[in-house]
Amino acid sequence: MTTPNETTEILNRPLSQEMLARDIARLAYVAEDGTPRNVPIGFSWNGTEIVMCTARNAPKLAHLTRNPAVALTIDTEVHPPKILLIRGLAELDVTDGIPDEYLEMNTTYQMTPEQRVEWEAGVRSLYHEGMVRIVVTPTWAKLIDFETTLPSAVEELFQQQAARQASES
Template sequence: MTTGVMMMEQNEITEILNRPVSQELLARDLTRLAYVAKDGTPRNVPIAFVWNGTEIVMCTTKNAPKLPALRANPMVALTIDTEVHPPKILLVRGPAELDVVDGIPDEYLEANTTYEMTPEQRVEWEAEVRSLYVDGMVRVVVTPTWVKLIDFETTLPSAVEELVRQRAERQGA
């Protein structure tokens, strides 16, 4: 029985992720993390992230409900998109590796640098973070095994691509 898992070659993944639109999306501060919860139902949560050139790194609390689910089924899907028309969308799939760390991971502080804060607010926020996460955090690291960029100019959702092809066939193109 096939699981329907689509595989991509690493060079294909790298080519898509190196495109200017992908790089623009990977520089954003928020992704949507989709995973299967322990009760078997889907979850999709917004979470800050950092792209380090090969992996997407997110950080969370050691007691986050998503952690037991990710330990049981590490396969995740991420969506990074814009709020303008036409939207730009980067879809990423891959396994999530969990890395328990002492203290605050650098990625957590880096992922939150794009939020609009005054220097004084930033100092207060960082002090609050350091006092809250004294027990450490968990790095959720996703190495992409499948990616798709949709920009509605050079790439479309696969279903829309199919409709465009069908229309061209109907029109005798």
């Protein structure tokens, strides 16, 4: 586990900041029946919290109310992949209207100004009763870039390989 200071240090790294500026995270949580769920979801990073927004009737809300423990993965589609792993507890905030974060997190999609106006009107009509903000304050983080940091299992294999090679020579 990382300490709060280690978590902050990891999240403040330039590569982590790049990852936190991306559009989509994968939100993992535990469903009522004890099975895992993992859903892609838009997010916004405000410097201390990850904010995701969803419909008030989203099934995940009941599960997050029962068990707020979540894990998030933000990654790239290139080789070698860059991966930011985050854990924390989800807090639910029911809002009237559309949260600013929801509108902000969708600004990176390529839209003409006219498309943006049309999209925003559609969002305001669809979610006219409001949304729910899912707010996660990271309690643990790991950044994997496959250059300076590796998954712990791969790191262990490299250490074993080095030990074998040292004993063979």
